[in-house]
Amino acid sequence: MIDAAFAAHVAERDRWARGPRGPLALVNAQRVDHPQPVWPVPGTWAPTAGGLTVTAAAADGVVVDDVPVDGTVLVAGDTAVVPSVVVFPESFAGTVSGSTLRVWDPAAEPIQRFARIARFDQSDDWVRSGTYVPLGDGAGTDREARGSVLDAAGDALPVAGHIETAVGSTTVRFVAVRSAAFRGAPRLQLIVQDATSALPEDDPGSTYSMGRFLYLDDPGAAGTVALDWNLLVLPPCAFSYQFACPIPPEDNRVPVPITAGERHPVDAAGTVLH
Structure with a gap:
């Protein structure tokens, strides 16, 4: 019989695995070393000091730190005092680690399969x-x-x-x-x-x-x-x-x-x- 603390550990690990920023939700981790698109999200991404930039039109539906993008903006990386969070259409989200854009899908197929x-x-x-x-x-x-x-x-x-x-x-x-x-x-x-x-x-x-x-x-x-x-x-x-x-x-x-x-x-x- 498992004790209460261990049962809580097990439950927390399962929640983490299937969470919207959990490992099963990561669908792409693309290193950006020159201006380029990143699958499966809109925008053109480029390296810059402190993170990445994204260039997008308002119709693309890219939102950085709660502000809709219409032009080029900084997406601060995970070493910033306040790292940026990017929201895309269809509930995709993005975070920056170093020069890598990570794209998260809370409805990813592995999450649906995971027990x-x-x-x-x-x-x-x-x-x-x-x-x-x-x-x-x-x-x-x-x-x-x-x-x-x-x-x-x-x-x-x-x-x-x-x-x-x-x-x-x-x-x-x-x-x-x-x-x-x-x-x-x-x-x-x-x-x-x-x-x-x-x-x-x-x-x-x-x-x-x-x-x-x-x-x-x-x-x-x-x-x-x-x-x-x-x-x-x-x-x-x-x-x-x-x-x-x-x-x-x-x-x-x-x-x-x-x-x-x-x-x-x-x-x-x-x-x-x-």
Whole structure:
């Protein structure tokens, strides 16, 4: 029987997956490096400092930050103090990340098919502790560690340190990267592959082949940390080909199965969506 906090986590993850800005709604993520159209929305898009510009006529129905576009306007990217939100006809929406326009469709076909995120049953056996050792001053091997994890764009992620723990009978020293704060609290992230990471047609008991994420509180200093593997989550790329996947570092590829956490997004018949 799952506890109330875990049930709330499951419900929130399913809501996130099918939401209007959730991963199933992303229908295009197009890099804009010169003036060009972007499928399936109107306007001509071009790169500029701080985001993109869109050029459209009033009849195109493009609205940026609640103002209808008739000419050329700035669409501020996600690093701006207030990022822009773009609304198009037929309920499409757009956001800018770097030089990429992301187009969201709240009525996308995958959302209609989606039933739930399949997961392993919650088990106290998968609540473990580990020893967190933050990196030092960046000298020597620390510099190598800082460049050992790449995000989906190929940029180095900030490595926070290492977490040593037991997975089954195997002792593993995971590389932990810094994650965005969650509800104001700093977090660490593990990008993990394990023996369940496989294509579902190759292994019916599989999890997403590119790996999964585990988030945990950042203690800010060396010490013992809690690792609840029941909270392993799928990356956005498990839901849509429009997302690229970060590659788990070598240290985070474990040869034993972690039979906990999320497995795949599935439809009502249990068929894997992606």
